[in-house]
Amino acid sequence: MKKTIFVSVMLVVCMWISALWAEVPGTVSDPAGQALEKNPATADAVLAGDDKADPVDKETSPQKSTVAKKPPVSGINFGDPYIMSLDGTVSVAKATVFTIRAVGGVSGVARSEYRIDGGQWTAYEPFTIAAEGAHLIEYRSVDNGGNVEQIRSLPVYVDLAPPVTTLFVGAKKIEAGSPFLITRSSTITLTATDDFTGVDAIEYRIDGGPWRAYAPFTVSAKGGHTIGFRSRDKVGNLEDEKTVTAGSDKIPPKTVISVGGLQYAEAMGPLYATAGTPFILTVAESISGVSRTEYSIDEGPWTAYAPFIIEREGAHRIAYRSIDRAANVETAHIISVTVDSTPPQTMLYGADQELESGGSLAGDKELNFTLRASDKMSPLKGTEYRVNDGPWTPYAPFGFTDEGEYRIQYRSTDSAGNMETAHSFTAIVDKTPPVSEITIDLPKRDVDGVTHINGTTTLMPKASDNLAGVDKMEYRIVGKGDERYTTPFSIQTRGEYRIEYQAVDKVGNLEPAKTLVVVVDDTLPAVDTPDGKPVEEVDGVKKHIFKFDEKSALAATAGVGVAPAPAVAVAAQSAKDGAVPLKWSPNDQVLSDDFAAERKDPAVNRDEPGSYGARSASLRVGGAGARSDTLSTLEYVTFGFINIVLILGVMLL
Incomplete structure (x- = not known):
């Protein structure tokens, strides 16, 4: 019995320990359940709102209203010109004005409104209709008590087309603008038609004289005569004058x-x-x-x-x-x-000089330009210019004050229609000085913000300017005279040197002088580091130099180093100097800094830090939090305890 109890207790303890290892931290809540949680306060508010919905205003209830509901009465008027047909349709012209008047209503008329062809209702004011054709005007009024009049309507027809008049000599129709022969007995007649409101009047005149009401007429056969004629419809649309030429066969063309x-x-x-x-x-x-x-x-x-x-x-x-x-x-x-088949010639002037087409002019302040054009045979019709491919502009003196580059095009045209091929010119306003620097080649190293070089280091002066361009860059070595130089240089003599340099652009903008301090040290090792910073530190991180097949490489004291393969990493510094030893690694594997270098001794098989051998090492793959392929000390102790407990339990059984 005691054994059974002991085994049971041991098994429970084992299960408890296993559960500790298998336990997953954290819990998962049930968002659905949380969403179903009720809020009584909210529910009460909704119910309270429902109880108060759709209130009835007993004071304004129809049963209590004492205001009369008799709406106003509206009428519509239309001015001249108009004509009314038997079916009640009103024909009007574009200029005919419509007005609405409303009367009645106990509380007085609040407003009148109208709409045309079923469109939007519009607050009334006198109006016209511009579109030709049939239309329906609807209108109504509202009184101050809110009583709305029943919609009333008026059909109208807007006639914009004038009549068409035709001239005949005898039975022959004469087209407008055509000449025709007449005799003393030739009778001229006019007819007119109008498809809508009808013809109101026809009239004619001879040789530009006064207009006469039409009746058949004759003209003298002597010489030529110009006959004008036209008609008007019943809403005032007047036809444009038409003319014909009448004469005898003695009149030349x-x-x-x-x-x-x-x-x-x-x-x-x-x-x-x-x-x-x-x-x-x-x-x-x-x-x-x-x-x-x-x-x-x-x-x-x-x-x-x-x-x-x-x-x-x-x-x-x-x-x-x-x-x-x-x-x-x-x-x-x-x-x-x-x-004249020769185009004009246009010249551009600026800065008190004639400027060649295709050239350029730069300045450090406002640039002003004028154009002058000439033509040997015909007068000039016009000169124009444009800037940066913008629209062509009739010429007037122009200029630029804002910094930038401007492409000017200009041309002229003469009275014969000859257009000059456009000329082009570049204007540059540059108010900014250039930017210069002195770059330092290898070998070099930075020590406390000062660049150390040796006699083989080349110093290269450079300058740039975005607009007018660099005119020159020069430097001098302070304390070595005032002579200035422009070409790359090196310094052979040991010591500290202060170099002063500056640049000027092509419009005279002078850069403020800059200085560079270098120390010439012939003991500086010629190490080809990527950026010339000291091998002890690059970008604030301690680094150490290693040789891969006699080529320099950098390895960090923290992080990883990459060894080209096949290659043997040989420390350039000993381990006691703080070097981080790397192991040989084939296939460009990344080596972690926690690997010690190995050396395989034929007599004694042992590993020593700072020595190097040919045995490869396994890499631990994974980032932070990744599980290791080996067991930790706690894991060993825990699983060992479990095994002992299980063995004792079996023995006691």
């Missing part, structure tokens, strides 16, 4: 000339054209029809017309005319034209 697509008129003054400008002749009027049109250049022979150009530069005379089918010869027209 009339020819006009266009230069480069623009019809010439004497008021235009001198004509200018390029070698590619087309000249076009058009017969504007001819009673009996055109037989032919012809032209002559510089009093040469008459040539049957086709569009033509004049290639030779200089002044020229062009004569042109037409002949109709009744052999009426038009009196020749003569114009002078200058052919």
